[in-house]
Amino acid sequence: MTAIYARAMFASILAVGLIAAPSAVFAQDKSLKKISWGVTSLSASNWIPWLAKEAKIYEKHGLDVELVLVRGSGQTSAAILGGSLFAAPVAVPQVMMANLGGADLVNIAHTVPGVQSKLLVRQEIKRPEDIKGKRIATSALGSLGDFLFKYIIRKNGMDPIRDVVWLSIGTPGERLQALATGRVDAADLSYPTDAQGLRMGYRVLWDARKEVVYPSMSVVTRRRTLQEDRDTVMRMLRAHIEGIAYFKSHKEFSLKVLSKYLRTNDQELLEGSYAIFREDFISTPYPIMKGLEATYEYVAATRPEIRNHKPEAFMDPSLVAELDKSGFIKRLYEGK
Template sequence: MNKGTVAFLRGLVVFTLLLARPVLVRSADTIIVGVSGPSINMVYSFVARDAGLWQKYGVDARVVLFEAGSLLAQAMLSGDVKISISSGPAAIAARTQGADTIIVAACVNTLPYSIVAAKGITQWAQLRGKKIAISRLGSGTDTAIRLVLKKYGLDAAKDVMIVQLGTQPSRFQALAAGAIDATIISPPLDLAAKKQGYQILVNIAELGIPYPQQVIETTDRFVRENPQTVKNFLKGFIEGVRYAATHKDETHKIITKYLNTADPEIVEATYQSYLQVTDYSAYPNMEGLRNAMEEVAQRVPAVKSKKPEDFVNTRFLKELEKEGFFKQLYK
């Protein structure tokens, strides 16, 4: 890797550690919002925060970054995180196993990743017997890689070795060091990898596989006790999604700040990926939930007795729609 890429990766790692520090002192009215990253999915929360859109609706939100969706799910179960932006499988598994986690909205209903392979690997068949890195077992990257391998005729349990290596920068570094043969990453690291000569086997977003990649999740208890907070949080979040799509220069600055890169090509590629994968309706995709449930059921068999509707509560989205919020926002 060249010096620019190394600096970029180090910046992402440092940023992850800074945001994931324990919260020592906070206001009683502050809600902790967990985000699984670092990757493009950070953009949604930081736009809403930095543009003052949560404040606009009276929500004091502190964003904390977690290196994997499975770790964020644990923080949700502990009660420290009140609302999270993560992948659907973690919520599906947790609720099936007795937690009261519930999906209240979604912003990405497809897979925004790319599969990046070592420079000598150019075909899917060459992955047989090879090591493929994800963040953690049970995370969104785990489910995504299994779905894509299946689509290309490979059995994740028999044909490849899936290893857990944490964050995307860590996985990319392992690929560069030759410790693994492929990994799953999202913008902007897929572009950085391509610029370094690594093979992009597939841009999964172009496959259009329905999947609850980024959902807004809370708990039944928090919904019961703080319905207006949940509703106002969604208003700020959804307005932030629209803001990013209509304020390119401002969003570029946010991407530059939080992904710690000034490379205009990487910033623009990240922004274009955002536009490509964002679902502006904010509704969870039921077919995508079914896809996630099929995969989660291999680890949590009780999921087979559930329906996609068991994992979602669209009450607030319906209320906002009835009140004309979406119509006003997108006029």
């Protein structure tokens, strides 16, 4: 199975290093453990790993982290299982389906309780049923956006496979461009790209945050990795959680980081992103195991046996619990 996943990953993954190499001092420090973290889109939802890298929080916890851009949860899970990524966000349905097929992915944290994702459409699409026969752009089949909007379409009495056409188009910016050029009629966009789309005259058909209870921006690795190298997984999680605290107490630095990676100086977009995610990023990010009815329904459509498995089969809250009970997380916010 590993060989199959590795071949799939090498055939489909589009990976680019996002951050400059560490300073010479740290590069020569052999005590730093090298790992790769998957960044699943160029959007503000991936703020924390960018911030943890720029603020040298990973280095503080003994890690030399390469941030790698990957396309959607399907390719991300293949990269984790193939050994190219140590950990990354992977949508819960993808974790479930991969594990039902024999994989050993495990979700150890959820960074965001809901999804900042909207389906922007052309002005003539005003009612849910108007989406019939239209072309919708998401990042990739099996991605979070793919799951969410197929679920919403189904909830509105339509068949998401038969009634619409799906196109896999990488980044939010590329999807907005496809909408602008007429290649698609609707696009799954997150902030700030959705705000840009609204200013261009497109309208929101569905706001996933309001339509579906769904936690996102998970921290997913392999159970094998957790068993064999729990220390590195814990250091990665400590850095991630400290990155959330740093984000909430260092606004100006956080804005500069987002400006760099989204390549924008639009202060309205940057400030809007910060306001959203300062509220959304969970300080104590236990994996969310309740309210997953939509997830189970989606997976059960092709894998009905998912009903025999509880959320605990795919998640492990013990690492966040250890950091919570030790006082580590509380100390991050003392005096802030």
